Amino acid sequence: MISSFSWRSAPRLAFDVGTANLRVISSERGILFDEPSICCFDADDYNGALVAAGAKALPMADRTPPKLRIGRPLRRGVLQDLAAARALLRYAGECVGVRGRISAKSTLIGVPADATQAERRAFMTAARDANLGVVQLVSEPVVAAIGAGLPIMEATGCMLVECGAGTTEVVVISLGGVCVSRTVRVGGASLDQAITDFLHLRHKFLIGEQSAERLKLELADESVTGSGADCDMQVRGRCIEAGLPTVLTLPRQAFDDVLVKHFTMIVEAVVDTLNETPPELSHDILERGIILTGGSAPFPLLSTMLAKATGLDVMVADDSRYCVARGLQALLAG
């Protein structure tokens, strides 16, 4: 329940720690820091000295010699690399002017709604090690709903799908609490991986993480590719058979199966959630439709498939990738 967020001294900062991006938010100035969730360490150094973090570390991914190690704090929404989390949180804190230890009860961190106790403890440990003081964890989809401007405190059901890089969270919220929820550990990052696997297995063609991300964003942008089959996609990488760098040209349509398979997992989670939703809340959702938030929300095929499977209106929130950040700012402002 939102009303249970209470603290003696008001929090000053909030951290939206995502699989793809880390954002730091203040109540007065909004987003102070917005960079990729990635670090590069010196693998030869006993203490694993930090070489670069955030935007400076991103171009290093897939391009490191053996003496460097790339670390990503989260995988599929779960904190998996504590050293990277600690280093990135500390770096972000320093970028926004955190010096020394923040006073107790001064930081909010958004976490997936289904985070286990162990996962929550891992976030607390990373935040403590990064000198962020005592932290309050808040449920990301609820915060996203606040950021999307949904009337979550009212006696009416709102269905929201938070589409991130590592997780997709489906919630039905009413009276400030989550009534029904489902989390699937798929998102923009697993779609990048599915595209990479498809090119590897079907076309014997290797591409890196950043090329997969660029290709996915092109596929998502129908103003560039159109939604029809008559557009060609050019992919730069290495042909396995020739062993040489080359350009592969494929029709846009060649990626349809990969995209449909990926979004089907999300559609199933939404349909399962609707199946469990009590009838009065179903009535409200019929009127209000489904709201999509998060960075992966603008993919047009997702809205199309959801509308077809449910018969409901599907709307992407304004500036969907910043809904969690806006919600955290609203919570900080009280």
Ligand SMILES: Nc1ncnc2c1ncn2[C@@H]1O[C@H](COP(=O)(O)OP(=O)(O)OP(=O)(O)O)[C@@H](O)[C@H]1O
């Ligand atoms: N226009 C777009 N269309 C489709 N996907 C997009 C678009 N813009 C960004 N993305 C994807 O959104 C994802 C990042 O979203 P977001 O910042 O909400 O994730 P995150 O908070 O880091 O992840 P999570 O909350 O799942 O841990 C990336 O996978 C990125 O490729």
